[in-house]
Amino acid sequence: MLQEIYQLVQQIEQAKKADAKRGEDVAIQVDKSEVVERLRALYEAKARRLPDDRAAMFDHLFLNLSDGIDSATKRDLAMTLAMYPRAPEGIVDKLVQDEDPGVAEPLLNSALRIKERLLETVAQQRGQKHLKALAGRGEIGERVTTPIARRGDDETVLALSVNRSARFSEEGFDILSERARANAILRSVVCSRPDMPPAQFDMLLGLDGALVCEEFDAEYGDAALPGEMLVAIVSAAMGDGGPTRFSRAMMAASFDYVAMRALQRSVKQADLERWLRRRQYEDAIAGLAILSAIPPEYVQRLIVADSLYPAAMLVKAIGFEWGTLKPFWQIRSEAGVGQEAPNEVYEVFDAIDTLTARRLMRHVALREKIIAFPEVGLPEDGWPGTAPVPGDQADRRVA
Numbered sequence: 001m002l003q004e005i006y007q008l009v010q011q012i013e014q015a016k017k018a019d020a021k022r023g024e025d026v027a028i029q030v031d032k033s034e035v036v037e038r039l040r041a042l043y044e045a046k047a048r049r050l051p052d053d054r055a056a057m058f059d060h061l062f063l064n065l066s067d068g069i070d071s072a073t074k075r076d077l078a079m080t081l082a083m084y085p086r087a088p089e090g091i092v093d094k095l096v097q098d099e100d101p102g103v104a105e106p107l108l109n110s111a112l113r114i115k116e117r118l119l120e121t122v123a124q125q126r127g128q129k130h131l132k133a134l135a136g137r138g139e140i141g142e143r144v145t146t147p148i149a150r151r152g153d154d155e156t157v158l159a160l161s162v163n164r165s166a167r168f169s170e171e172g173f174d175i176l177s178e179r180a181r182a183n184a185i186l187r188s189v190v191c192s193r194p195d196m197p198p199a200q201f202d203m204l205l206g207l208d209g210a211l212v213c214e215e216f217d218a219e220y221g222d223a224a225l226p227g228e229m230l231v232a233i234v235s236a237a238m239g240d241g242g243p244t245r246f247s248r249a250m251m252a253a254s255f256d257y258v259a260m261r262a263l264q265r266s267v268k269q270a271d272l273e274r275w276l277r278r279r280q281y282e283d284a285i286a287g288l289a290i291l292s293a294i295p296p297e298y299v300q301r302l303i304v305a306d307s308l309y310p311a312a313m314l315v316k317a318i319g320f321e322w323g324t325l326k327p328f329w330q331i332r333s334e335a336g337v338g339q340e341a342p343n344e345v346y347e348v349f350d351a352i353d354t355l356t357a358r359r360l361m362r363h364v365a366l367r368e369k370i371i372a373f374p375e376v377g378l379p380e381d382g383w384p385g386t387a388p389v390p391g392d393q394a395d396r397r398v399a
Contacts, residue, residue, distance in 0.1 A: 033073040036065045040077050047084045059088030066094060074103045082110035093118055101129035108133035116141055123147040128156055135160035142169040149175040154183060161189040173200055180204055184211075185375045188362060192369045205366060212363045220351050227360075230348070234313055234364045237305030244300040246282050251296045254282035255289060262290055269320045276327035284327075291318045294365055294372045303328055308345045316349055316357035317373065 043050075043058050050058075066074065078095050081087040096107045096114055104122065107114070108130065120143045122130050131152045134144065136159050145168050148160050157179055160166060168176065177200040180187040190196060191204050213227030220227075258267065267287045275283040285303060289296040292314060302310040308325070315324050329342075358373050365372035 032065050033069045036062070036069050036073050036077060039065070040073075040080050044080050044083075047087075050086075055086065055088055059090045062088060062091040063094065066091060071100050071102065074098065074100065075106075078103045078106045082106040082112065085111060085113075087112060097122060097126075099126070101127065101133070104130055105133040108137055111138070116143060119144045120147070123151070128153050132156045132159055135166075136163055138163075138165045140166050142167055142172060145169075146172040146175065149179070154179075154186065158186055158189060161186060161193065164193075168195070170197070173197055176200075177204060181207060184208070184359075188366055188371055188375075191366050192371050194369065205363075208363050208366065212359050215356055216352065216360060219353060219356050220348060222347075225348060230309060230313075231360065231364060233305075233307050234302070234310045234360065235367055237302050237307065237310035238298050238364055238368060240301050240305065244297065245304060246285070246300060248297070250282050251285065251300070254280075255286040255296050258283055258286040258290060267291055269324060272320070272324060273327070276324075288314060288318065292361065292372050293374050294361075294370060298365070298368065298370065308342070309348070312345050312349050313357050313361055316352065316354060317361040319354050322346060322349055 039061055081092055092107060092112055096104050096118060098104050122134055123144050124147045131148050135148050135156050145166050149157055149172050176190050180190045187204050187208055191201055216227035267290055272284050272287050285296055285299050289299045302314050311328055312325060362372045
């Protein structure tokens with residue numbers, strides 16, 4: 001390896017001499033880019049077993065050559081360095097601050113250890129592509145998240161809010177909360193963070209509830225059941241922590257079965273109806289959980305609540321027909337649960353739009369810090385309190 005590096009060093013010296021003698025920048029850039037590419041390929045071949053002194057040598061060479069090379073070569077170099085946790089520190093520090101997002105992004109997206117002061121500089125000075133890559137980086141601290149929250153566009157701030165390992169200062173949460181006031185999707189994600197301060201959570205939840213009730217009242221328009229009352233009924237059902245009919249073990253087995261099945265194809269209304277006809281109630285509840293991203297234990301509470309409205313709103317929010325509810329009445333009857341006259345509930349079910357029911361269910365779930373019917377991609381292992389959505393269902397985006 002030393003012989004190969006020596007040959008490259010000779011080429012570097014020749015390039016430097018030619019540069020000084022002729023001042024022909026374009027020709028020298030081509031030479032330097034070629035040398036960097038050969039050096040990058042050599043580093044990639046040796047990186048996994050590279051002693052510290054050899055890594056330092058590569059770092060020195062990369063730093064000497066990195067000025068003036070073309071963007072494509074720098075991008076290739078950054079992509080290679082991002083693959084190795086022990087990549088040379090000096091060149092990584094330099095490239096991560098590059099103005100070209102194609103150079104910086106692979107490094108920002110990687111697990112490489114990068115000094116916080118450099119990440120802070122990127123957050124304060126670079127553009128939206130840099131910020132978005134930085135927003136998804138693991139374990140970023142307050143000095144980095146605050147300028148991203150302030151400077152990032154809506155997409156970037158949403159990516160930052162989804163990042164569970166990101167840490168926010170009081171100022172950072174204030175900025176997120178202010179931005180979330182006008183953005184329902186961001187509001188859901190910010191409110192569901194486990195570290196959300198209670199004061200900001202209560203403020204945003206109150207705003208969200210007022211908007212949901214206003215939307216429901218405008219659509220249904222019956223003073224006998226205002227939106228505030230319906231939200232209270234559904235919230236009481238979801239927050240009821242009493243014992244449910246099905247054990248955790250039974251529900252976990254059903255959820256695993258339905259989730260594995262959903263990897264092959266989406267859960268349909270016909271699937272739910274078939275499970276209910278066969279009295280496979282646990283499977284039906286698991287199907288509703290997967291379609292709504294509400295954990296099965298909460299779906300159970302909605303199904304066997306003292307009121308039929310919670311189950312009706314859930315089924316409406318998913319987009320299924322009224323007939324889907326009928327088999328659930330049998331569960332309720334067997335459990336000795338009373339209910340309103342079905343006609344009363346049907347009037348509401350028929351009067352409101354699916355999106356209105358979905359907004360209502362999202363709000364109620366948010367009270368439990370659950371993101372129901374997610375409109376944004378969640379972490380692969382889900383979000384605290386949210387049912388993981390397998391396979392193609394994970395990419396569902398609801399308006």
